[in-house]
Amino acid sequence: MLFELSHLIVIDNVSLNLSVDEALKVGQLGRIADKIDNMDKRLEECKRLIKPTALYTYTKVEQVLKDGLLIEDNRVLKSTKLAEQLSCSTEIAPYIITIGPDLEKRVTSIATDKILDSWILDNLGTYALRTLGKHIEGRIRNEKGWKISRFNPGSTPTWNLEEQEKIFGIFSKEVVQEKIGVRLTDTLMMIPKKSVSGVMGQAISDYHNCIECQLTCEYRQMPYKG
Secondary structure (H helix, E strand, O other), X not given: OEEEEOOEEEEOOOOOOOOHHHHOOOOOHHHHHHHOOOHHHHHHHHHHHOOXXXXXXXXXXXXXXXXXXXXXXXXXXXXXXXXXXXXXXXXXXXEEEEOOOHHHHHHHHOOOOOHHHHHHHHHHHHHHHHHHHHHHHHHHHHHHOOOEEEEXXXXXXXXXXXXXXXXXXHHOHHXXXXXXXXXXXXXXXXXXXXXXXXXXXXXXXXXOHHHHOOOOOOOOOOOOOO
């Protein structure tokens, strides 16, 4: 269901096309696929537990600074990578997405007695969140005709996690919590944890956060290039 609220676009209960084959490409699931039974059943449980929801808007880039972007309402997103990759952009799309709290609660509730089941379900949640991100990217691509790159505060050394507060500030923390149920803690952790914030825009090259990140994590989609 789509709602447009004063230039804010809220999409509730997004329908995601989730498949076992694609799920096995996420994290370490594929490596132990032969040891996992009932994957179809596990994926169905994931589908029942998630509530894919998204909030995004479009904001003008007023000026490209040496170390960031000056956007509408005199806000500055401070990142040399944003300044570099979005130097030709006149508009960007800040966004926040989540799959809701229920899967996370289920993962926690079975973590002690069913460690493997908990781990598998958590990875399926990561897969669902990634698919939601691609869905919103596709919507924005269709609406704007951009060749999109995504940027997320805290994902690389070139955009600090503290900048996440600015993403929430674009919408206001109260609106984010009211419309999609995501809140930002004092330690800059998003609740529910299976949530992502950032900006999408038309970069000067085919950029992805992962190429600058040396960490090994469940969200990696491209190899580190240094």
